[in-house]
Amino acid sequence: MxxxxxxxxxxxxxxxxxxxxxxxxxxxxxxxxxxxxxxxxxxxxxxxxxxxxxxxxxxxxxxxxxxxxxxxxxxxxxxxxxxxxxxxxxxxxxxxxxxxxxxxxxxxxxxxxxxxxxxxxxxxxxxxxxxxxxxxxxxxxxxxxxxxxxxxxxxxxxxxxxxxxxxxxxxxxxxxxxxxxxxxxxxxxxxxxxxxxxxxxxxxxxxxxxxxxxxxxxxxxxxxxxxxxxxxxxxxxxxxxxxxxxxxxxxxxxxxxxxxxxxxxxxxxxxxxxGVSLAPNKAVVGENAFTHESGIHTDGTLKDDRMYEPYPPEKVGRERRLVLGKHAGRAGVEAALSEHGVDVDDDELSAVVERVKELGDRGKRVTDADLLTIAEEVQGRERERTVELLDLTAASGGGTPTASVRLRVGDEERTAAGTGSGPVDAAVTAVEAALGSAGGAQLDSYHVDAITGGTDAVVTVEVEMSRGDRTVTTTASDTDITSASVRAMVDALDRLLAHEPERVLADD
Ligand SMILES: [Zn+2]
The missing domain is CATH 3.20.20.70 (Aldolase class I)
Structure with missing residues (x-):
């Protein structure tokens, strides 16, 4: 028995x-x-x-x-x-x-x-x-x-x-x-x-x-x-x-x-x-199975990994995620900032935590990009964008879906076109082509949520991209899914390639 x-x-x-x-x-x-x-x-x-x-x-x-x-x-x-x-x-x-x-x-x-x-x-x-x-x-x-x-x-x-x-x-x-x-x-x-x-x-x-x-x-x-x-x-x-x-x-x-x-x-x-997607709260393999948001849990987890987990995520080939939202606390925010190499003093940390909670209160998940933007604003830092989307066109009528993008990377303007299984796929291919292999960034996950139910729905695209051991999550909302996808992706690339335009340009 x-x-x-x-x-x-x-x-x-x-x-x-x-x-x-x-x-x-x-x-x-x-x-x-x-x-x-x-x-x-x-x-x-x-x-x-x-x-x-x-x-x-x-x-x-x-x-x-x-x-x-x-x-x-x-x-x-x-x-x-x-x-x-x-x-x-x-x-x-x-x-x-x-x-x-x-x-x-x-x-x-x-x-x-x-x-x-x-x-x-x-x-x-x-x-x-x-x-x-x-x-x-x-x-x-x-x-x-x-x-x-x-x-x-x-x-x-x-x-x-x-x-x-x-x-x-x-x-x-x-x-x-x-x-x-x-x-x-x-x-x-x-x-x-x-x-x-x-x-x-x-x-x-x-x-x-x-x-x-x-x-x-x-x-x-x-x-x-x-x-x-x-x-x-x-x-x-x-x-x-x-x-x-x-x-x-x-x-x-x-x-x-x-x-x-x-x-x-x-x-x-x-x-x-x-095509049967996993519920976020699914045991073992659901997206949230090893994700901690609440301040108390994040704080406890930072003190001891096992505090709020029955077994470590590595056991099932996964990683722990600390995310920020309405329940965010100082310890969690500070840890997230330092992961991105941002140091804040006590007053700045309080201000960032407050802004993170505000965003969370509006039912938004606070992404890494949101957090970094907030920190920049609180610290009064001006950030020069490394990658910027200047123009996007996509067509899918009839033949093969195609898209072209114009990006600014550092001081250089780049244009590239791509084809794909649909307009989003084509646009993503075009962005990758414009950036060239030197970007070295990869798209780890791509997720779409329709906020309203009609055909005029605003969709929010969330992407997670990584480069080396850095990962960033960004979102963009638009009535046009292709535009939202590309903007989220370009924002993520911008974060990942920050301060490295020379290298991106040189390698290509
Ligand atoms: Zn059966």
């Missing part, structure tokens, strides 16, 4: 692995479709993160899906690559054609599925499943049997199905909370019974917000393989997020599973490919 965090008996010697089904269950999320390239890229990243089983798709879906599964099997990954298969021989044959290492055979588990969905009987399900397991195992496949809707199934029947599957040669059975219905105590009872028969997996969904809890309870009950998806993408409220289970197992129970330093990269790749 569960140890009590943090000092008592942990899950101990438990060996837990993951079966990632981002490419199958995850892709079944509304509006998600992954290209073969995206699936191959995600599969490679899963393998790098040491996910042991990758469900690459469902071979019966169609020729396109089979081609994609073949792409994944041909990557020669360390992971065992599997296909989803319904309880029919044809599906197993199609999976075999794709060269997978294994199949997850899904058969009806609850009477609702047995009678209403498939129109069969419990006896027939047990008989047919055993026959199919024998067939698949006989063809050298790793075989897992899932009784679909297991959390609403009769436990005696699930046990009977499990026993028949093992007798027929299945490698493992899986307890599936298909509709995210189960409570932790039910999960404990059901998984305990299956785990007595042989190796057992858990497949949990988050409809009640219990996916992680149920996965952990499943492990405590004896399951040693957890099904899940990256970021928890999946049907309805989604599957359990593998990165959350992996971190909880590591932090709470000392059970090592994935290479945690890879999960953030994985999360970003999946968010981008699926």
């Amino acid at each position: 569960f140890g009590n965090h943090p000092d008592t008996v942990p899950l101990g010697e438990t060996d837990v692995s993951f079966l990632d089904t981002t490419l199958r269950d995850g892709e079944q999320a509304p509006g998600v479709s992954l290209s073969p390239d995206e699936k191959a890229d995600i599969a490679r990243k899963l393998d790098t993160a040491r996910v042991e089983y990758i469900e690459a798709g469902s071979a019966c879906t169609g020729p396109g899906e089979r081609e994609t599964i073949e792409r994944v099997t041909s990557l020669d990954l360390d992971a065992t690559v599997t296909s989803f298969a319904r309880g029919v021989k044809g599906d197993v044959d199609l999976a075999l054609d794709c060269g997978v290492d294994g199949v997850t055979i899904v058969v009806p588990g609850s009477d609702r599925h047995i009678e209403t969905k498939v129109g069969t009987t419990r006896d027939a399900v047990v008989h047919d499943t055993a026959e199919l397991v024998e067939y698949a195992a006989g063809h050298g496949l790793w075989v897992e049997v899932i009784g679909e809707d297991g959390s609403r199934a009769d436990l005696d029947f699930l046990e009977r199905l499990g026993r028949a599957s093992f007798d027929a040669g299945a490698d493992r059975v899986c307890y599936a909370d298909t509709v995210g219905h189960a409570t932790p105590d039910h999960t404990l009872a059901a998984v305990s019974r299956l785990a007595d028969l042989g190796p057992t997996s858990v497949h949990t969904h988050d409809d009640l917000g219990l996916a992680v809890t149920n996965a952990l309870v499943g492990v405590a009950a004896g399951a040693d393989l957890v099904h899940g998806t990256v970021n928890g993408v999946g049907e309805r409220a989604g599957n359990v997020a593998i990165e959350e289970v992996a971190v909880a197992l590591d932090h709470g129970y000392g059970v090592e599973t994935l290479d945690l330093t890879k999960v953030y990269d994985l999360a970003q790749a999946v968010a981008k490919a699926t």
